[in-house]
Amino acid sequence: MHVGINRSVIRHEIRLVRRYTMPKVMQKKLIELFLRAGVPFGVFMGLYWYFRLDASPVRILVLALAAGILFGGFMAGILGSWHIISVKRKASGGSEEDYNVKQSKEIEIPVSYDTAYELCIKSLEKLKKPEIVTTDYSNGIVTAKTGITWDTFGDTVSFKLTENTESTTNIVVSSEPLSYQVVDYGKNLDNVNAVLSFLEGQKV
Numbered sequence: 062m063h064v065g066i067n068r069s070v071i072r073h074e075i076r077l078v079r080r081y082t083m084p085k086v087m088q089k090k091l092i093e094l095f096l097r098a099g100v101p102f103g104v105f106m107g108l109y110w111y112f113r114l115d116a117s118p119v120r121i122l123v124l125a126l127a128a129g130i131l132f133g134g135f136m137a138g139i140l141g142s143w144h145i146i147s148v149k150r151k152a153s154g155g156s157e158e159d160y161n162v163k164q165s166k167e168i169e170i171p172v173s174y175d176t177a178y179e180l181c182i183k184s185l186e187k188l189k190k191p192e193i194v195t196t197d198y199s200n201g202i203v204t205a206k207t208g209i210t211w212d213t214f215g216d217t218v219s220f221k222l223t224e225n226t227e228s229t230t231n232i233v234v235s236s237e238p239l240s241y242q243v244v245d246y247g248k249n250l251d252n253v254n255a256v257l258s259f260l261e262g263q264k265v
Contacts, residue, residue, distance in 0.1 A: 143246060181260075204220075207252065
């Protein structure tokens with residue numbers, strides 16, 4: 062007996078699986094958020110109850126563990142969910158790399174090295190309160206930092222230019238938080254996309 066396979070149904074099922082499957086990078090971030098929030102809170106509450114409650118060390122340990130697990134789970138759920146939602150709003154392709162706080166993308170534009178270098182500096186105007194930190198024309202390097210936002214305490218945005226031909230230049234644009242962060246709610250992805258959008262608009 063021949064059973065027909067409806068390919069459209071299979072494609073729909075695959076899309077559903079991809080939609081509701083959490084990226085591996087986010088699984089690691091949720092664990093890190095849980096530990097970074099839960100462990101300090103559990104230790105703090107354990108010390109607080111140790112000096113405030115007339116209870117056995119075992120009971121205090123159980124209370125501290127429960128407090129840490131609940132608080133860590135709550136913070137991981139809130140911050141992790143907001144990061145996922147924010148990235149999905151800003152990502153075009155929706156790749157797993159989009160969830161990283163350190164973003165890097167590459168583009169080739171049909172302009173000379175000199176023009177590309179000037180465009181990279183000009184593209185910084187698309188970011189919030191940019192401040193140029195380093196310029197190295199001979200090595201094709203531009204580094205800048207951005208101002209503080211609700212998402213990060215500022216970011217480092219860098220460019221690496223390579224002359225392919227007299228009329229084409231390759232540019233690698235990178236962005237990452239100034240200080241260590243587990244999540245950035247898509248801010249550095251947004252930085253890179255804003256710069257690339259400007260550079261792509263200069264294609265002739």
